[in-house]
Amino acid sequence: MDMVFYNKRNRMEILEVTQVTPTFNSPKSTTEFRLPLTFSDIIWFKFPPVERLFFYQFDELIPACFNSVILPKLKRSLSLTLVHYLPLAGNLKWPPNEPKPIILYTPNDGVSLTVAHSDADFNILSSDGVYDAAELHPLKPDLVISDVSASAIALQVTLFPNKGFCIGITAHHAVLDGQTTTMFIKSWAYICKQGNDENSPLPPELTPVFDRSVLKGPDGLDMLYLNQWLASSWSDSETSKKSLKIMTSAGGGGAASDLVRATFEITREDFKKLRERVLSKLSDSAKEVHLSTFVLSFAYVATCMMKARRDGDRKVAFAFTADCRPRLNPPVSQNYFGNCNRPKIEVAKARDFLDENGFVFAVQKTSGMVKALTERWVLEGMEKMLSYCFDVLKEASESKLQIISVAGSPRFGVYGIDFGWGKPQKVVVVSIDKSGAISMAESRDGSGGVEIGLALNKHEMNNFSWLFPRYV
Numbered sequence: 001m002d003m004v005f006y007n008k009r010n011r012m013e014i015l016e017v018t019q020v021t022p023t024f025n026s027p028k029s030t031t032e033f034r035l036p037l038t039f040s041d042i043i044w045f046k047f048p049p050v051e052r053l054f055f056y057q058f059d060e061l062i063p064a065c066f067n068s069v070i071l072p073k074l075k076r077s078l079s080l081t082l083v084h085y086l087p088l089a090g091n092l093k094w095p096p097n098e099p100k101p102i103i104l105y106t107p108n109d110g111v112s113l114t115v116a117h118s119d120a121d122f123n124i125l126s127s128d129g130v131y132d133a134a135e136l137h138p139l140k141p142d143l144v145i146s147d148v149s150a151s152a153i154a155l156q157v158t159l160f161p162n163k164g165f166c167i168g169i170t171a172h173h174a175v176l177d178g179q180t181t182t183m184f185i186k187s188w189a190y191i192c193k194q195g196n197d198e199n200s201p202l203p204p205e206l207t208p209v210f211d212r213s214v215l216k217g218p219d220g221l222d223m224l225y226l227n228q229w230l231a232s233s234w235s236d237s238e239t240s241k242k243s244l245k246i247m248t249s250a251g252g253g254g255a256a257s258d259l260v261r262a263t264f265e266i267t268r269e270d271f272k273k274l275r276e277r278v279l280s281k282l283s284d285s286a287k288e289v290h291l292s293t294f295v296l297s298f299a300y301v302a303t304c305m306m307k308a309r310r311d312g313d314r315k316v317a318f319a320f321t322a323d324c325r326p327r328l329n330p331p332v333s334q335n336y337f338g339n340c341n342r343p344k345i346e347v348a349k350a351r352d353f354l355d356e357n358g359f360v361f362a363v364q365k366t367s368g369m370v371k372a373l374t375e376r377w378v379l380e381g382m383e384k385m386l387s388y389c390f391d392v393l394k395e396a397s398e399s400k401l402q403i404i405s406v407a408g409s410p411r412f413g414v415y416g417i418d419f420g421w422g423k424p425q426k427v428v429v430v431s432i433d434k435s436g437a438i439s440m441a442e443s444r445d446g447s448g449g450v451e452i453g454l455a456l457n458k459h460e461m462n463n464f465s466w467l468f469p470r471y472v
Contacts, residue, residue: 012138012158013117020075020155021110022082022089025198033086033105037174038212039221040324040339042100043386044173045229046246050181050407051140051170051430054414055126058164058421063117066159071115074157074167074419077192082111084202085184087210087337092150092172094242100226101244103152103175114141114156122163126426130465133259133433133455140168140430147243152176153184164425173246177339179323182412183208193420208337215332215340217379225386232390249434259433259455263426264468266297267449274300274359281360290367293410294440297450299362301438302404303353308456308463311402312351317392318365319345319405327378342378343385344369345392350402396436403436410442410450429453 082089090105141154152175156168171181187206274296321341325332395401407429414427429439439453
C-alpha cells in the first residue's frame with residue numbers, strides 16, 4: 001500500500017538574528033582562546049556540517065510566554081554555557097603565520113542565534129510520518145563561512161504557536177563530532193534547567209577537556225590530510241587554496257526537493273528475531289560475528305535500502321565513524337572536545353544485498369568492520385583514509401557508487417535532553433538528506449530499541465516502508 005506524503009510550503013518569519021556572547025564574571029573576558037586542529041579534525045576539514053533539530057512539545061505556548069520566559073532563559077543559559085565552551089563562541093581561522101587552521105576565540109566573539117516563528121504543522125514534523133525533506137530546512141541555521149573565517153556552530157530557536165518550539169544546531173564538522181555536539185547541548189540544557197546560576201559549575205560528565213596532547217596519532221598525519229585537502233578538487237576557490245569554504249554535499253544524497261523523510265524503529269523484540277535469523281543461517285565456524293544493536297541496525301536498514309532501490313549494478317560503500325576515545329591506548333576521556341573518531345568504509349556489490357541471504361551478508365560485512373577496530377590498532381591505515389574517502393566520493397558523484405553511512409548514535413542519549421520544559425518529542429538529523437546517510441538514536445520511550453531516520457525519494461520510501469516491517 002502506498003504511503004501518504006505530507007507536502008506543504010509553510011511561512012517562516014525571522015524575528016531576530018543576534019549574537020550570544022559568553023557571560024564572564026571575571027577579567028577572563030579580556031583573553032583569547034586558541035585551539036589547534038588535530039588530524040582527527042582535519043580529516044573532516046571541508047565536509048558539510050551536521051544539522052540537528054530538537055522538537056519540544058508545549059501545548060498552548062503563546063508568543064507572549066515564549067518571548068518573556070522561554071527565549072530569555074535559553075539565551076541566558078547559552079551565554080553561561082559558552083563560558084565552558086569558548087571554542088564554540090569563536091571561529092575557525094587560518095592565520096598567515098600558522099601552518100594549519102586553528103579555532104580562535106577573541107573577546108566579543110559569540111554564537112549566531114536566530115529566532116523565528118513558523119506556521120508549519122508541528123505535529124507532522126515531530127512525528128514518524130512521511131513528509132517532504134525540504135520542510136525541515138527553514139528550521140536549521142546556517143554557519144557563517146567565508147574564505148577566511150568559519151563559525152564553529154550556529155543556533156536557531158523556532159516557535160510553533162500553541163504547539164511548542166524547536167532548537168536547531170548546525171555544527172562545523174572540523175570543530176566538533178557528534179559526541180562533543182551532544183555534550184554541549186546537554187550542558188546548555190543542564191544550566192537552563194538548573195536556573196541559570198552563573199556560579200554553578202558543570203557536572204564532571206559535561207565538563208569539556210581541551211588538552212590536545214592526549215590524542216596521539218601517526219606523526220605528520222595532520223599536515224598530510226591538510227595537503228591532500230588543498231590539492232583536491234573539493235578545495236577549489238576563486239580566491240585562495242587556503243579557503244575555509246566547505247563542500248555543499250557529500251555522499252550522493254538526492255536533491256532535497258525530491259526527498260521525503262520518515263522514521264522507523266527497531267524494537268528489542270526485533271533485535272532478538274534478527275539475531276536468531278543470523279545465527280540460524282551461519283555455520284558454527286562463522287558464528288563469531290559481532291551481533292551488537294549497531295551491527296544489526298545498520299545491516300538491516302542497509303539491506304532494506306538496497307532492496308528498496310533495486311539497483312544491483314552499482315557498488316555500495318558501507319560507511320560509519322567509530323569513536324576512538326575508548327579505543328586508544330591510553331583511552332581518551334569521553335569529555336574530550338573536538339573530533340576523536342575515524343571513518344570505516346567497505347565497498348561491496350549491491351547485488352550481494354538483494355538475495356535471500358543479503359541481510360546475513362550485511363551483518364558479516366558490518367561485524368568485520370567493527371571487530372577490526374578492537375582486534376587491531378584503531379588508527380591503523382589512517383594515512384590512506386582521506387584519499388580513499390575522496391575516491392569513494394568521486395565515484396558517488398559520477399553515480400557509479402551509492403553510499404550508506406550513519407549519523408548519530410543511540411549512545412548519545414539525545415532523548416534525555418531537557419531544558420526545563422520536558423524531554424524532546426522528536427530529534428532529527430536534517431543533514432542526512434545531503435549525504436545519503438541514515439540517522440540513529442535511542443528509542444524515545446526508553447524501551448531499548450533504536451530509532452532510524454531516512455531521507456529517500458518517494459518511490460524508494462514506498463518500497464522501504466513496505467519491506468521494513470515484513471523483513472524482520
